Amino acid sequence: MTPPPWDCGHSRAVLHVDMDAFYASVEVLDDPSLRGRPVIVGGTPEGRGVVAAASYEARKFGVHSAMSAARARQLCPEGVFIRPRPDRYFEVSGAIMAILRGYTPLVEPLSIDEAFLDVSGCRRLLGTPPVIAADIKRRIRAETGLTASVGAAANKFLAKLASDLEKPDGLVVIGPGEGRARIAALPIERLWGVGKVASVQLREAGCARIDDLLRLDAAWLEARFGPHVHHLRELAAGIDDRPVVPTHEAKSVGNEVTFAEDIADAAQLRTVCDELADKVARRLRADDLRARTVVLKARYPDFTTLTRSVTLPEATSGGVEIRDAARDLLEQRLGRGRRPLRLLGVTAANLVQPGEGPAAQGSLFGEPGRERNQRLDRVLDEVSGRFGPLLRRGAPPVPEPDDT
Ligand SMILES: [Mg+2]
Incomplete structure (x- = not known):
């Protein structure tokens, strides 16, 4: 495929790469x-x-x-x-992100299978954004055997929207200055941040298409929806100044399990919680990350879902610390009523990489149990298959939905 031209030489250029049905x-x-x-x-x-x-x-x-x-x-x-x-998907994801980082260090993964790249500074070396986009698609296919859809545009919002327009194996370019006209007639739900509730309210107010937001009076819209509507109007005009923030990993690491049958037994729930926390901690260590926040997610038989989180005194990837935090959330925060659960999840968020955030030598350094715990973690990491048994017993881990 011959990439379309990209006329203006100096505007920002962002790519959104999204694997197809990953x-x-x-x-x-x-x-x-x-x-x-x-x-x-x-x-x-x-x-x-x-x-x-x-x-x-x-x-x-x-x-x-x-x-x-x-x-x-x-x-x-x-x-x-x-x-x-999941382990296999993370492996392939790692290969894809490595390919992307070969083009620019400005890579911001959004999830396991999609990322933004800021290629504004790459043009002299690598060509126009459409040329780079086509090359990325070719390399991903050659090196992994998988297809990606790529959007190229002047900002993140337009690039993400573009990558979704011609899936699978798409390459959609929204050139500088074209954004507003290209998205005008699209349904309002295409705006980033417009979920189901907002979509109903906006449609009731007469905003069915993206350009309706610009057609209607700004003051009237603000009176009806609050100041947030100005951000939506900027997006509708094709404006989005958010920078591509390079990170080396997804912003959280989590695991969750949907049970084959609801579980009410507290001891059984604790066991599941421990296993999930262990797996999260192991993944943090494998990726050389530490987490400041532990999040517990619980879903009840009537599908109501609760999340509770705790922020730790210092970032950690220790199995003991993360297990204790998750267990604490399970028992103290969700405790009332002891209702049965249909799903439980543990996520480590607020991640820091080596050299970021407070150093590991925080207040707990030198505490006798700590070094022993770290040694134990290293041993456990080397034992393969450790995390299988419970999860294989009829309770498959369900990764976050891959929505594209
Ligand atoms: Mg995808």
Whole structure:
């Protein structure tokens, strides 16, 4: 494909790279007999899991991520249901991010399978943004066997919107100065930050298309929606000044489990919580990250979902610290009522890399138990398969939905 031209030489240039049906595509890559078939990664239809990703063949049946696996089976009886393999997805993700960092250090991963790149400074060396975008697609395909969709534009909002317009295997360029006209007629839901509730309210107010936000009176909109509406109006005008902030990892590391049957037993929930926390801590250590905040997520049988978080006195990747924090949240913060749960998740957030944030030699340095704990962590990291047993016993881990 010949990349379209990019006329203006001096504006900012941002790419958004988004893998196509990522988890499902990795499964097809590893098992070519799945190619062309409707592949659905997530929980089993017999259990209570949800769809984490669906191949494009499965999407033709109306299957999409976050739908219950049972519903997916109804829509697509011949679907091939596959349990997620998060470790494999992280491995492939690492290879993709490494490719992206070969173009510029200004890479901001948004999730396991998408990232922004600021290529403003790369043009002399690498060519125009569309040329770089095409080259990235080619290299990802050559080195991983997977396809990516890429959007090229003058800012993050437009680049992200563009990458989604011609999936899969798309390359959409919104040139400098073209943004406002290109997005004018798109539905309001395409605006970044407009969720279901906002979309209903905006449509009631007469904003069905993006340019309706600019057509209606600004003061009237503010009276109705508050000052946040000005940010939406800027996006509608194709304006977005947010910088690409390079980070080396996704902003949080988490694991969650949807149970095959609701669990009410406190001891059993504690065990699950410990396993999830251990796995999170292990991933932090593998990526040389530490977390300041531990988040617990719990979903009840009626689907109400609670999250509770605690910020630790210092960043840590220690299994003991993260396990204690998660357990504390489980027992003290969610404790009342002891209702059964259908899902439990532990996430480490507010991550710091080596050399960032307060150093590890904080107030706890020298505390006798600490060094022993760290030694124990290192030993545990070397024991393979340690995290399998509970999760394999009919409670598959369901990664966050891959929504594209
Ligand atoms: Mg994707």
